[in-house]
Amino acid sequence: MRRWLAVLLLTLAAPVAAADAPLLTSHLRIHDPFVVVEQASATYWLFSKNDPAVTGDPRIGIMAYASSDLANWRRPRLVFALPKDSWANDGGWAPEVHRWKGRYYLFATFHNDKAAIPASGKRPNYRRATLLAVADRVDGPYQLINKGQPVTTPKLMTLDGTLYVDPAGQPWMVYAHEWIQTGDGRMEAVPLKPDLSAAGPPQLLFKASDADWAVGQKQPAGDVSYVTDGPELFRTKTGTLLMLWSSWGKTGYVQAQARSKSGTIAGPWEQLGPLVEQDSGHGMLFHSFDGKLMLVLHRPFKRALAKFYEMRDAGDRLEVVREAVELDGEAYPTHGCPMGVSDARC
Structure with missing residues (x-):
């Protein structure tokens, strides 16, 4: 009788849990996913640009999904809304949330294609940059800091800012200097003050064309551009400093890694090649x-889904162990073509 009752209770409880987190990983159409692991609530928070069709909130901003297992997700809600009096009027790309001095800081890229800035090449330039916002809780609500002004100067077109704190406790923002402005996209870093405003001029780390796997994209004006996207820094178990970043390769978007030879943000940086190919990245x-x-x-770049991989810290680099197919049911090769498909078709 007790065993039967226990089974009955579990059966009745299951639909409640499913109703609380009705979305599967395969349902989440997300660009530039970022996960925060909150130990206190045993919750994974997945941040992305707000999708009004999903949240029901039409404002430009950032939304967050919540999950206890990376497979079942609660419906997202808006955690940051871009104020109407901001210089920016669109965007919300590449949101990241970092813990700094006891609070949560949101980094996200916004732009205004009507706010022209001087152009140095063949393409019109306009304001685009990472803005910072702060909250006391990981799920917000977040409020802009530095009066809504970006860390980088308005004359630079930048995106995908991420926080890196070096071994001495010095914070940096690492970001992509947009190919629209430079032609050959760059990775740069700017030192920050404790309030996360700029503490000095930006430093060039490397250019997209430094990677022999990166493929230039022919532009309407006849020139070829190289893209830098999605930097994130990682210190391995041996103290090696790595950077995840993305660009375009032979088979679409590529998730790659680079390594600092000095172990510092200054580099020099050597390119270690792709981690995951086949239109996967950021x-x-x-x-x-x-x-x-x-x-x-x-993956893929258009109508993208969130994909998870188990990784190995190999000391001097990162290695893919496997795709976590138990989360979305899809198996996908990390390198080369799928079995039985010729190189010309992938």
Whole structure:
């Protein structure tokens, strides 16, 4: 009788849990995914640009999904809304949330294509930059800091800012200097003050064309551009400093890694090649509740889904262990073509 009752109670409880988190990982159409692991609530928070069709909120901003297992997700809600009096009027790309001095800081890219800035090449330039907002809770609400002004100067077209704190405790923002302005996209870093405003001029780390796997994109004006996207810094178990970043390769978008030869943000940086190919990229790393090192990225580039991989910290580089197919049921090769498909078709 007791065993039957226990089974009945479990059966009755299951639909409640499913109703609380009705969305599967395969349902989440997300660009530039970023996961925060909140130990206190045993919750994974997945941040992305707001999708009004999903949240029901038409404002430009950032939304967050919540999950206890990376497979079942609660419906997202808006955690940051861009104020109407902001210089920016669109965007919300590449949101990241970092803990700094006891609070949560949101980094996200916004732009205004009507706010022209001087152009140095063949393409019109306009304001685009990472803005910072702060909250006392990981799920917000977030409020702009520095009066809504970006860390970088208005004359630079930048995106995908991420926070890196070096071993001396010095914060940096690493970002992509947009190919629209430079032609050959750059990775740059700017030192920050404790309030996360700029503490000095930006430093060039590397250019997209430094990677022999990166493929230039022919532009309407006749020139060829190289893209830099999605930087994230990672210190390995041996102290090696790595950077995840993305660009275009032979088979679409690529998730790659680079390594600092000096172990510092200044580099020099050497390119280690792709981690995941086949139109996959803009990833970030986190540790799951069971201690596994995980990578989340988006694939494909258009109508992207969140994809998870179990990773290995190999000391001098990162290695893919496997795609976590138990989360979305899809198996996908990390390198080369699928079995039985010729190179010309992939």
